[in-house]
Amino acid sequence: MLKAGLATLVVASCVMTALPAGAADGGSLATVTVQAAGSTVSDGVSFDGVVEAVRQTNVSAQVSGAIVALNVSAGERVRAGQELLRIDARAAAELAAASAAQARAAQAALSVASADYERQKQLFQKQYISQSALDRAQGQFQAARAQVQALQAQASATHTQSGFFVVTAPYAGVVSAVPVALGDMATPGRPLVTLYDPSALRVTAAIPQSALQGVPDGKSLRLELPGAPVGQGLLEPGPVQILPAADAATHTLQVRLDVPAGVKGLVPGMFARVWLPVAAASSGGGRLYIPASAVVRRAEMTGLYVIGANGRPLLRQIRVGPLDGDRIEVLSGVQKGERIAADPQAAARVR
Numbered sequence: 001m002l003k004a005g006l007a008t009l010v011v012a013s014c015v016m017t018a019l020p021a022g023a024a025d026g027g028s029l030a031t032v033t034v035q036a037a038g039s040t041v042s043d044g045v046s047f048d049g050v051v052e053a054v055r056q057t058n059v060s061a062q063v064s065g066a067i068v069a070l071n072v073s074a075g076e077r078v079r080a081g082q083e084l085l086r087i088d089a090r091a092a093a094e095l096a097a098a099s100a101a102q103a104r105a106a107q108a109a110l111s112v113a114s115a116d117y118e119r120q121k122q123l124f125q126k127q128y129i130s131q132s133a134l135d136r137a138q139g140q141f142q143a144a145r146a147q148v149q150a151l152q153a154q155a156s157a158t159h160t161q162s163g164f165f166v167v168t169a170p171y172a173g174v175v176s177a178v179p180v181a182l183g184d185m186a187t188p189g190r191p192l193v194t195l196y197d198p199s200a201l202r203v204t205a206a207i208p209q210s211a212l213q214g215v216p217d218g219k220s221l222r223l224e225l226p227g228a229p230v231g232q233g234l235l236e237p238g239p240v241q242i243l244p245a246a247d248a249a250t251h252t253l254q255v256r257l258d259v260p261a262g263v264k265g266l267v268p269g270m271f272a273r274v275w276l277p278v279a280a281a282s283s284g285g286g287r288l289y290i291p292a293s294a295v296v297r298r299a300e301m302t303g304l305y306v307i308g309a310n311g312r313p314l315l316r317q318i319r320v321g322p323l324d325g326d327r328i329e330v331l332s333g334v335q336k337g338e339r340i341a342a343d344p345q346a347a348a349r350v351r
Contacts, residue, residue, distance in 0.1 A: 029350070030342040031307055034334055036288055045287065046224070046324075049205030051259070051270040053196035055171070061087060061186045062164040070182045072193060078169045084193050087186050089165035096162050099155035106148040113137075113144035173197045176268065201259040201266055203237070205274040206252040215276060218242055221257060224273040228263055234275060235260055288336060289327045295320065296344045305347035307339040313347035 069086035072078060120137035123129045177194040186192060203223055215221060218240030225235065238258030246253050257274065259266060295318075296303045302320055305313035318333030334340065341347035 029307075029313065029347055031339045032291060032294060032342050034288055034290060034330070034336055034338050034340060036336050045211070046273040046275050047205045047207050047211075049203045049255075049257075049272040049274050051225075051227070051266050051268055051272055052202055052204050052256075053198070053268045054200035054202055054258075055173075056176075056194070056196040056268065057170060058191040059084060059167060059170065059193040059195055060189055060191055061167055062188055063087065063092070063161065064185070064187050065089065065091075065165060067180060067182055067184050067186055067192075070178070070180070072175050072178065074175055074178055076175045078173060078175060078195070080169055080172045082169045084167045084169055084175075085180075085186075087165040087167070089162055092158070092162045092165060096155070096158040099151070099158045103148065103151040103155045106144070106151045110141075110144040110148045113141040117141040167192060169195060171195075171197060196268055198267075201263075201268070203257045203259060203272040203274060205255050205257075205272070206247065206250065207255050207274065207276070209246055209251055209253050211276055212242065212253055212255070218255065218257070220277050221255070222275040223257055223259070224275060225259070225263065225266065225270070226272070227270040228265055235263070287321075288330045288334065289324065290330055290334070290340060291342060292323060292326055292328045294340055294342055294344060295328060304334070305341035305344055306334065307341065313341045313350055315348075 065087035067085055068088045071086075072082075072084050078084065117137045117140070120129060120134050124131070124134045173195045174197075175193055176196055178192075179194070180186070180190075180192050203225075212218075221237060221240055222234040223237045238260050240258075241256040243254045243256070255274065290304065294304050296305070296315065301317055303315050303317045306316045308314050316333055319331045321329035321331050
């Protein structure tokens, strides 16, 4: 069914004839009868899309510093947790060592305060010291204990922060870009490595909201991947997601179609097409197509030579749509059944 639909789509929808145009010079012009594309469900209309990765990440650092080791390059596959790059951590290491030393000093002071507090309690029991002296010893002990807890927490934080100077891959994937070089300065939020998961790709396209009215669930949509290996043809996508918000300027909806499993050779950024059945994409007699070679472009005017009732070609302005192979869609300016000149240069010479 899909192959038949594609074959029907690519067949030219206009009939070439060699009918006399009745020109004044006695010659004849090759003409084209404007016909509408078939409106069966097997035909379709396409919209341009792009291949995207479902999971793509710009890996950045949480700390600042010079990049001293760069271990990956674009196109390389990496494992989850693999080291991507390393940032100069000498200052952070010294700070961590200083914090650890301060914590050890506080622990020693706590030992002294604890021993002094125990002695003061024994002296108080023998009534050699007053209550206030015991309270002072207890306060010094509690202050020393709190100081130890604070410095230990600070040392743990600096130790954890020292691990931020090694940037690792959050998941297994492919490196698509490395926008930094050895010696560059890394800052928080600056992308250092772009990584994507090649096992989950999708196609995203902007489709007019009117065209999607006939396919609210997206089940009849099909994918064409020109960048995929030859012979793929039209593919039935995986789950289809139609985002619930429309673009206010273009009145289009963003549609995401998962690439089916087994399609190889795709990377993010590749060109793709999304096909809708003509029955859903348009109403009425179908879309009008003419040979692209029949179109006349002069400055800002786009037109073609229409054969009038007297058989003479008359230049008429038209509005065209997207190019489809060797034909082009006509949005306005010509009607089904009219004859146009296939060779605009020959039609211009007719007097």
